[in-house]
Amino acid sequence: MFTIFGIPSAALFGQLLIGLINGSFYALLSLGLAVIFGMLNIINFAHGAQYMLGAVAAFLLLQWTGIGYWPALIIAPLIVGAFGIVIERTLLQWLYKLDHLYGLLLTFGVALIVEGIARNYLGSAGLPYVLPDSLRGGQNLGFMFLPNYRAWVIGVSLVICFGTWFAIERTRLGAYLRAATENPTLVRAFGINVPVMITLTYGFGVALAAFAGVMAAPIYNVSPQMGSELIIVVFAVVVIGGMGSILGAILTGFGLGVIEGLTKVFFPEASNTVIFVIMAIVLLVRPAGLFGRRA
Template identity: 70%
Template sequence: MTMIFGVPLPALLGQLVLGLINGSFYAMLSLGLAIIFGLLNIINFAHGALYMMGAFAAWMLLNYCGIGFWPALILAPLAVGLFGVVLERLFISRLYQLDHLYGLLLTFGLALIIQGVFRNYYGVSGLPYAIPQQLAGPVNLGFMILPMYRGFVIVFSALICLATWLIIEKTSLGAYLRAATENPKLVEAFGINVPRLMMLTYGFGVALAALAGVLAAPIYSVNPNMGADIVIVVFAVVVIGGMGSILGSVVTGFGLGLIEGIVKIFYQQGSSIAVFVIMAIVLLVRPAGLFGRAP
């Protein structure tokens, strides 16, 4: 049997695939954060709570309305995205001209309120959400048996990340968004409603977080603390990739998932801090992040 650093090759490949599953959620969540910060200059600390809301929205659709996973994959992000639009109009829009600290404090407070409301009604014990029947079986990859749903999560999240990057970087809509961030008055002169554009941008970033929550619901238990457990890691991913860098968030999210998988093989206890060690090294060597631009 082929060995790499004393580890059987099938075991190494299997751990890398499992790392990609975590990386899928890191990439999608950090992508939404990067869009909101890069285009709106808001540090959205409520992102984890909105991710949790996406999972709860899918759970509610199933248990209260009888709506299954596939419609929920569309309806839950739309519902949470609309909630994000309301937040942007009521609160976030007042902070665009202020220091980043105000946005961080406001969204941190919103996160605590949202988590508190769900904790009050549903407690802290996890609520089960069934894997869709079409994705319930295993897939034999030769070196491991992978649950079909987890393979779906990897592929689906990669496609969503790619599509989002193409929209932001390669379309006229993305050009308007970037221009509105740099010079909103000039963009308004071309007849574009900049406040509406920024409102929809925040809603889209929030919808990405909710979509990740729907995907996470069948894998992890649906509970009010699930966002708090992952948002710190996701912020580290964004810092490493470069604050506001769309490509950096996606590449770093998947890359750090793979690194976590490798670290688990050699030192399982260290996998939970590997991201933060890498973040410290990157900040020392390249403070703007791997894909960020120096100010």
């Protein structure tokens, strides 16, 4: 063991690790928000609630049917994604011609409904989700202890994030998507079914949130308010990064997670507020956001 700036290395790297974990969730969620906003022009306030639903779905799958972590990692996002598609078809599709603000208000309403129902049936206390045996334990790296599950979360988040980036920026489907974001009418004229693409995009974004929720379940407890607490921070992350760039959203998410972790070590009183303070500074220095384009 050694110390850095008077802080034991284990504590420092431990917080850095927690920062990276939080950062993975910021990145996954802000990525989903950016993808949805690009296609639907709606800021999905229900994103936090859908993240919570992912965790709840994994919890209930285990409780009711005994379906464990690994299948839940696929099934929960599918269920919640399908729920998202239903919401898009029944509610959101009527708003595309209206001001953006209505989308925010409507999805806020959806978030309240989902959180309210969850609170009624689950109570507001957290429910523990048991880790699968295959991911227990950890590695002693000499300067710190690395739990296997945390390493797994960071690794998978990175893969998913860059996979999404690759799919959007480097594949044909992604090209359609980007084109439809720029000019949906023209893309439609080329014979591409844009409304279906919009629906699937929303479903994908929601599934991404649910996936993050499943991964979060063993780390934080499963609780109805886990989403609303997170989504506001993710909004700040989105304001800092700007929604123009996928890669920007990923980098900002991880970066801010790390900064938050470091703040916990050096100035714990500010750890809750540091991201908001950074947002204020970014607004002063670069109003369009770090990776944003001036509207």
